Amino acid sequence: MSLNTTFERVALPLDHPFTISRETTKTAENVVVRIDDGEHTGIGAAAPSQYYGETPDTVEAVLPDLLSIVEQADDPLNRNAIEREIAARVGDNPAAKAAISIALCDLVGKRLDLPLYRLFGFDPDRTITSSFTVGLDATDVMAEKARTAVADGYSVLKTKLGTDRDEEIVAAVRDAAPEARIRVDANEAWTPREAVEMSEMLADHDIEFLEQPLPATNPEGLRFVHERSAVPIALDESCVTLTDVPRVADRADIIVIKLMKCAGPLEAIKMINAARAHGLDVMLGCMVETNAAIAAACHLTPLVDYADLDGSLLLADDPYDGIPMPGGVIDLSTVERPGTGAE
Numbered sequence: 001m002s003l004n005t006t007f008e009r010v011a012l013p014l015d016h017p018f019t020i021s022r023e024t025t026k027t028a029e030n031v032v033v034r035i036d037d038g039e040h041t042g043i044g045a046a047a048p049s050q051y052y053g054e055t056p057d058t059v060e061a062v063l064p065d066l067l068s069i070v071e072q073a074d075d076p077l078n079r080n081a082i083e084r085e086i087a088a089r090v091g092d093n094p095a096a097k098a099a100i101s102i103a104l105c106d107l108v109g110k111r112l113d114l115p116l117y118r119l120f121g122f123d124p125d126r127t128i129t130s131s132f133t134v135g136l137d138a139t140d141v142m143a144e145k146a147r148t149a150v151a152d153g154y155s156v157l158k159t160k161l162g163t164d165r166d167e168e169i170v171a172a173v174r175d176a177a178p179e180a181r182i183r184v185d186a187n188e189a190w191t192p193r194e195a196v197e198m199s200e201m202l203a204d205h206d207i208e209f210l211e212q213p214l215p216a217t218n219p220e221g222l223r224f225v226h227e228r229s230a231v232p233i234a235l236d237e238s239c240v241t242l243t244d245v246p247r248v249a250d251r252a253d254i255i256v257i258k259l260m261k262c263a264g265p266l267e268a269i270k271m272i273n274a275a276r277a278h279g280l281d282v283m284l285g286c287m288v289e290t291n292a293a294i295a296a297a298c299h300l301t302p303l304v305d306y307a308d309l310d311g312s313l314l315l316a317d318d319p320y321d322g323i324p325m326p327g328g329v330i331d332l333s334t335v336e337r338p339g340t341g342a343e
């Protein structure tokens, strides 16, 4: 039985421009991949990140070659063999590879009529609450967004930092959401000494953890901060693929895994296991991306400690429905649709 594949670029305008320390996004461009066996269609998507060397153009350029491997595969259930061949064909390009890996997982789930978490055997009673992200903006606007998110039912917030008024932002957001669990992400904006100083302020405001205070290119600085920080340290930009896990293990408490960094669900599971072996906690995150991709990550949440899977919530309109997360709560026990559940 042969598989047919197609892909298309989709423009996803955001509800509001989304700003972090190094960039502002107004429209995200994802590339949706479909793999069809004549009876079922598996759907996945790439949310390429320029930071990790990918754009919609690079994804579209590499997909025909990678999808030809899928089309020549005789058994879509043998995902390990297909992914091994894809990995051998080209290096890097993790979002393009993730789109294929997600679509294959979705196809297999649909063929076997099982949601992905059931296929993997994960415990649906381990529910988790995703954070809602407050991007950088004027301080009062950020406080208002936090207030609105709490009114909408979100109990966990993630606040972006990396400005010259970070202290003011943290105080304003904490004031606007006194009961919320709040974590912050500096996206590499600080120096080691700044990060240690800021960590005291974050602890005073009962901030849960600090994500990527320094550039990933400063591993020694990250060790310095980790040894002295008053709050736990999560590393995102510093921890991209499986081989990064042992490298960051002595300078982080939490690693941030994203399907678009590591090339898909199967690789993400390996990273989670590696993190556990090193005594690390795990957060599953995402890019600004469609549910066609995020839905797959939702099925892995029983394995992790924290989730930051609100990428689709930032979109003005997502053409795909995914796993419902009212107030950020991801409860897989209510999910019956086979595959990833994106449609």
Ligand SMILES: [Mg+2]
Residues within 6 Å of the ligand: 185, 187, 211, 212, 236, 237, 256
């Ligand atoms: Mg981050």
